[in-house]
Amino acid sequence: AQSVTQPDIHITVSEGASLELRCNYSYGATPYLFWYVQSPGQGLQLLLKYFSGDTLVQGIKGFEAEFKRSQSSFNLRKPSVHWSDAAEYFCAVGAQGGGNKLTFGTGTQLKVEL
Amino acid sequence: DTEVTQTPKHLVMGMTNKKSLKCEQHMGHRAMYWYKQKAKKPPELMFVYSYEKLSINESVPSRFSPECPNSSLLNLHLHALQPEDSALYLCASSQDPVGGETQYFGPGTRLLVL
Numbered sequence: 001a002q003s004v005t006q007p008d009i010h011i012t013v014s015e016g017a018s019l020e021l022r023c024n025y026s027y028g029a030t031p032y033l034f035w036y037v038q039s040p041g042q043g044l045q046l047l048l049k050y051f052s053g054d055t056l057v058q059g060i061k062g063f064e065a066e067f068k069r070s071q072s073s074f075n076l077r078k079p080s081v082h083w084s085d086a087a088e089y090f091c092a093v094g095a096q097g098g099g100n101k102l103t104f105g106t107g108t109q110l111k112v113e114l
Numbered sequence: 115d116t117e118v119t120q121t122p123k124h125l126v127m128g129m130t131n132k133k134s135l136k137c138e139q140h141m142g143h144r145a146m147y148w149y150k151q152k153a154k155k156p157p158e159l160m161f162v163y164s165y166e167k168l169s170i171n172e173s174v175p176s177r178f179s180p181e182c183p184n185s186s187l188l189n190l191h192l193h194a195l196q197p198e199d200s201a202l203y204l205c206a207s208s209q210d211p212v213g214g215e216t217q218y219f220g221p222g223t224r225l226l227v228l
Contacts, residue, residue: 043221
């Protein structure tokens with residue numbers, strides 16, 4: 001069975017500082033990996049996804065993520081955080097089979113200090 | 115246009131009421147999903163519809179009854195709910211019901227059961 005671990009429940013960074021959110025996955029084959037962001041009371045917005053190929057993936061809003069098979073990780077990064085980035089971030093793994101089931105991590109709440 | 119709409123935004127219902135949540139997408143997507151999200155938790159998959167047929171039911175209680183009247187619409191009929199069913203209900207859609215397809219989420223319906 002697939003699973004995702006986000007070790008950091010809360011992270012606080014200063015505006016303009018760099019950011020890295022950790023994500024570790026467990027899946028028997030090459031996974032489909034996603035990062036979503038959720039603002040309070042809102043739905044989820046896709047930031048980026050990894051299927052195959054280049055292990056460094058670029059997303060929207062200046063985010064990027066790197067797939068490291070040897071570490072079973074898919075960490076999200078941003079070089080300079082903006083106050084509007086404060087939100088909940090979810091890493092998710094998708095199965096290769098039918099149904100397109102996503103398994104989400106528990107999320108990381110990002111707070112940005114001005 | 116990658117918009118999924120959900121109505122109503124908020125819903126308060128008693129345990130004896132019958133109500134319905136509605137989800138709509140006009141992207142030509144052939145897979146639609148219902149998720150339940152409790153506060154401070156990740157979304158949990160409830161149902162998947164593939165080509166207007168129910169393909170996955172994650173052992174959801176029968177007081178939740180999904181319906182897909184056509185390829186653009188997804189309903190969730192609610193009856194005899196419990197207070198613990200209070201949550202944010204998210205709808206999503208994807209081009210196809212296969213692994214790796216991006217799921218686009220609606221803003222959700224916040225449900226309170228009294």
